[in-house]
Amino acid sequence: MLLRHTSEKIQERKALTINPAKTCQPIGAMYAALGIHGCMPHSHGSQGCCSYHRSTLTRHYKEPVMSGTSSFTEGASVFGGQANLVQAIDNLFTIYDPQVIAVHTTCLSETIGDDIPQIVSKAKDSGKVPEGKHVIHCNTPSYVGSHVTGYANMVKAMVTYFAQNSGDKNETINLICGWVEPSDMREIKRLSQMLNTQIILFPDTSNVLDAPQTGKLQFYPKGGTTVDQLTKAGDSKYSIGLGKFSTEDAAKEMDSRCGVPFSVLDVPIGLSATDRFIMEMAKVTGNKIPDEITDERGRLVDMITDMQQYLYGKRVALWGDPDTIIPLTEFLVDLEMKPVYIVSGTPGKYFEKRITEIAGDRVEGLKVKGGSCADMFLMHQWIKNEPVDLLIGNTYGKYIARDEDIPLLRMGFPIMDRVGHSCFPRVGYNGSMRILEGILGCLMDRLDRDAPEESFELVM
């Protein structure tokens, strides 16, 4: 009983968060920055913050994650970090030779009030930024928002700093990618290719955070959206943001700076959200949906139909990032499961509204909460009052799973105690089959474990 202090009695809390369903902004900014080719993220704050951000990403992706830090000590904490950042920019370009340095702030540098654009222009004026190289930035105060907010801020910065409208529009579609795994980004590119669509996907962490082992040290892996692509994105015909929380700001910025119209969809997780993605791509390009994609959809529908009896009515608790949970909830409802308890630490009223729209009258007893007090403690209390059959979320749920003896499907960020999440996609029809396989594996393992001898079946 690791969580023995979780009580059944639920009291309204306004200020205290226990076991938050989120982490800090700079982690998202760092992840997004790694989706630019040849980019060195840089954390403007203390070494401790930077170590935490890097280690969280490394534990999830099982890859070394590099980043510079302004290494604040007492002096910088009191007088500001200008000298540290100018020195860091000089060191990074001289020693590590990145194409781009992507600076994000931390709680400390935000509280001091360091003006990053002013510091960067000082570095440029003093010749610390070589010709053809770039320094971009975003503000990521972690006492507001979450890692998703930090991701969104850095994706928006990519547009602000790079996108240009040359006046010569082309047929390319910008796919502004929400926070998904490198394998998911690869899958989105595969689907776009099948749809015969020229895209610019950004950010793109495929071949960066799932780079192959070649035996050679490669400081900047071959993946990532190039600066050239980010610049040309301003000439594209249309932008599709995948995930309102992580991409809407960037899509709006692209429209206002470069006049690229946009729509924002859910991340294509599950049947309905993938349908909408494919239909939208077909609509904006005028291209026909190929039979191969229709076949992939058909295989997912077939698996759902075949296994319906194991799914129907099963109660699920889920937590994590809104852009993942919203389409996942819809998928569970499509499977005729009951996603009853849903929390996300990322603030934003849209989350509760959208979940209620999706699940409201189809899920009796739905409890959904977003924001800082929407924590794992609250979800555990709900479970204690009325249990569920399945948990879906990140590694932080394993304590609840163990204490309450409920199967856990790991999905979301961070997953620190399993592998595979960054290698096998969970978007698109094929990815949704993998989610379904995971759900069924959990439920059928439990059936086998609990079955009395007389009903223990070889063929289930």
Ligand code: SF4
């Ligand atoms: S919450 Fe703030 S102080 Fe803590 S690691 Fe994140 S940026 Fe640093």
